[in-house]
Amino acid sequence: xxxxxxxxxxxxxxxxxxxxxxxxxxxxxxxxxxxxxxxxxxxxxxxxxxxxxxxxxxxxxxxxxxxxxxxxxxxxxxxxxxxxxxxxxxxxxxxxxxxxxxxxxxxxxxxxxxxxxxxxxxxxxxxxxxxxxxxxxxxxxxxxxxxxxxxxxxxxxxxxxxxxxxxxxxxxxxxxxxxxxxxxxxxxxxxxxxxxxxxxxxxxxxxxxxxxxxxxxxxxxxxxxxxxxxxxxxxxxxxx
Amino acid sequence: xxxxxxxxxxxxxxxxxxxxxxxxxxxxxxxxxxxxxxxxxxxxxxxxxxxxxxxxxxxxxxxxxxxxxxxxxxxxxxxxxxxxxxxxxxxxxxxxxxxxxxxxxxxxxxxxxxxxxxxxxxxxxxxxxxxxxxxxxxxxxxxxxxxxxxxxxxxxxxxxxxxxxxxxxxxxxxxxxxxxxxxxxxxxxxxxxxxxxxxxxxxxxxxxxxxxxxxxxxxxxxxxxxxxxxxxxxxxxxxx
Amino acid sequence: xxxxxxxxxxxxxxxxxxxxxxxxxxxxxxxxxxxxxxxxxxxxxxxxxxxxxxxxxxxxxxxxxxxxxxxxxxxxxxxxxxxxxxxxxxxxxxxxxxxxxxxxxxxxxxxxxxxxxxxxxxxxxxxxxxxxxxxxxxxxxxxxxxxxxxxxxxxxxxxxxxxxxxxxxxxxxxxxxxxxxxxxxxxxxxxxxxxxxxxxxxxxxxxxxxxxxxxxxxxxxxxxxxxxxxxxxxxxxxxxxxxxxxxxxxxxxxxxxxxxxxxxx
Numbered sequence: 194x195x196x197x198x199x200x201x202x203x204x205x206x207x208x209x210x211x212x213x214x215x216x217x218x219x220x221x222x223x224x225x226x227x228x229x230x231x232x233x234x235x236x237x238x239x240x241x242x243x244x245x246x247x248x249x250x251x252x253x254x255x256x257x258x259x260x261x262x263x264x265x266x267x268x269x270x271x272x273x274x275x276x277x278x279x280x281x282x283x284x285x286x287x288x289x290x291x292x293x294x295x296x297x298x299x300x301x302x303x304x305x306x307x308x309x310x311x312x313x314x315x316x317x318x319x320x321x322x323x324x325x326x327x328x329x330x331x332x333x334x335x336x337x338x339x340x341x342x343x344x345x346x347x348x349x350x351x352x353x354x355x356x357x358x359x360x361x362x363x364x365x366x367x368x369x370x371x372x373x374x375x376x377x378x379x380x381x382x383x384x385x386x387x388x389x390x391x392x393x394x395x396x397x398x399x400x401x402x403x404x405x406x407x408x409x410x411x412x413x414x415x416x417x418x419x420x421x422x423x424x425x426x427x428x429x430x431x432x433x
Numbered sequence: 434x435x436x437x438x439x440x441x442x443x444x445x446x447x448x449x450x451x452x453x454x455x456x457x458x459x460x461x462x463x464x465x466x467x468x469x470x471x472x473x474x475x476x477x478x479x480x481x482x483x484x485x486x487x488x489x490x491x492x493x494x495x496x497x498x499x500x501x502x503x504x505x506x507x508x509x510x511x512x513x514x515x516x517x518x519x520x521x522x523x524x525x526x527x528x529x530x531x532x533x534x535x536x537x538x539x540x541x542x543x544x545x546x547x548x549x550x551x552x553x554x555x556x557x558x559x560x561x562x563x564x565x566x567x568x569x570x571x572x573x574x575x576x577x578x579x580x581x582x583x584x585x586x587x588x589x590x591x592x593x594x595x596x597x598x599x600x601x602x603x604x605x606x607x608x609x610x611x612x613x614x615x616x617x618x619x620x621x622x623x624x625x626x627x628x629x630x631x632x633x634x635x636x637x638x639x640x641x642x643x644x645x646x647x648x649x650x651x652x653x654x655x656x657x658x659x660x661x662x663x664x665x666x667x668x669x670x671x672x673x
Numbered sequence: 674x675x676x677x678x679x680x681x682x683x684x685x686x687x688x689x690x691x692x693x694x695x696x697x698x699x700x701x702x703x704x705x706x707x708x709x710x711x712x713x714x715x716x717x718x719x720x721x722x723x724x725x726x727x728x729x730x731x732x733x734x735x736x737x738x739x740x741x742x743x744x745x746x747x748x749x750x751x752x753x754x755x756x757x758x759x760x761x762x763x764x765x766x767x768x769x770x771x772x773x774x775x776x777x778x779x780x781x782x783x784x785x786x787x788x789x790x791x792x793x794x795x796x797x798x799x800x801x802x803x804x805x806x807x808x809x810x811x812x813x814x815x816x817x818x819x820x821x822x823x824x825x826x827x828x829x830x831x832x833x834x835x836x837x838x839x840x841x842x843x844x845x846x847x848x849x850x851x852x853x854x855x856x857x858x859x860x861x862x863x864x865x866x867x868x869x870x871x872x873x874x875x876x877x878x879x880x881x882x883x884x885x886x887x888x889x890x891x892x893x894x895x896x897x898x899x900x901x902x903x904x905x906x907x908x909x910x911x912x913x914x915x916x917x918x919x920x921x922x923x924x925x926x927x928x929x930x931x932x933x934x935x936x937x938x
Contacts, residue, residue: 229507232817233815234809267467271807281808282807283806285464286805291473292473304798308793312793324786326703334626339829341827345625369803379793392783471811475811519810529814539825545834547826548832548835552835627832627836636839
């Protein structure tokens, strides 16, 4: 009785319908993700997205798709740690001066400390000071904490259990980084051993000179001019 | 000499190039409009857009196009009283209602009390007030209870059997600590510039009692009667 | 105008604390880096001895001008003097500790690392920054949180509240008089930093006294650093040796169990 051809058609139709339903669902889910991300000025975590979407939705896939859709637009979808946010495209910065906010200017010391914390995290205060070769003034860490870019991370499992510092999600957001590994040049620095607390064994040890007091070919002797530049000598006065 | 066919080709090519340039320009302009509308804190008028875009750009046309592009998306471009803005698509408004959580900031007093409870736990209300030097309003403790960050631990084995307060697991979770002992100590607070270097020699910061669930020697567990008194249990009804 | 024609000596005599901007430098390592840069060669190829010499000249000039130099600069000067002596005297066979070359390499490593961090800082501020290059939604429609908690507070806010409250109550009026002698604590801190670098017997006091003290403080400095060194011996941080009465006192870092490094896995 059964007409196989008819069955086939039925199955096809069923399949098509399923596909269609999936497509509708996906496009609906995509719209939902889009709406939630658009509504927030802050990055939204994947966890928060999942909580707001039907359980059978593949959030990671949708985010990938949405990122693709917006990749050449005036607004891009950007990943910040485990969170996502729409941001204006960087090449349009010139248009946005009306929106620009006055960024707090960091002192040179604060900036250096920030970079060390970012590249060396988790880092203790003692390590930080070892790298800079100077005590960190009281205000510096305080100022950085206030920006919300650095935080106490935890404690190092060594005697004394010193506090470790690291960067925050808002640091990543502010500097447009997806994760800490995206810090500019971090791989090269690590490769060169410059992110370790101690001198790596393969770090080139210079060949000692025969006469340590003799300058090499490519050295200039230190002149009074140099010292003047350093602000240590007052300009020379001709002898009468 | 002139080869009409050749001329034609030239014109065509020119035309194609023009079209192409127009298209690129339009897409660039479209990106600009998109970014400006997205980042602006208010709906943007056509006039304001014209001022910010190259003079040869047809703003009205772009707005129409952009509105079309976004018409089936999670966000739509809408005209709000003569000006333009992105808004969540009306059918997805239900998503936003869920989001209408107003994050409340803790008051200065509440932060202080919370911090003192964290560092000095188990701590009674009298001890708390002694450290702060001011009375603590019931409202402050209520708010902290509401956060779920503090809890009644037990009763101190002293006259009056005062209630002791401590922090909860959700406190650790919220502040990103593994254990209460991870709170910075006196030197670390000093190091971060939060505490002056010149503190009296007898100034101390306690190392917080580590296990939030285990009672200390001079604490008694809370009983049902206590919980009733604190309004945490409805009074028991005698069984017939 | 005339001030310009005044000789250095006169100036030093008439102005006891002449202000010269050493604040332009972020510490002794920064100054060394600047001097190394002046050698106009790759950091790996600088002459460490020349660099040490330049640094010491700088410090002596500053001292001659009676500038107040931060202790960090002087501790570095003492260490560099030590380094120089190690570089100039070849290592005797069987001698313990690091060679001058190894110490010099450590210094070069530290300079390179600092320079790398400085470059990194520049790259960092030139990233596309939020609020300068890229912008968030200007009219957010909702706050999206993934915590059920309706209250927000950061650890920083918590700690600030605690520290300032405790401080306010504790230090209404505490004034500590300016010290004119070396406290035991100062001596200890400086010794700790110097000795941390020295793995073999060193007559430390000579470096210490040369740079860190003024003649007026010398007695106090000797007494304090000696007392501090005894305490550090007792605690096991230090070993101490003297061959006879009034002979130089040798110190060395007592090797510790190597600490496990948990950084960056």
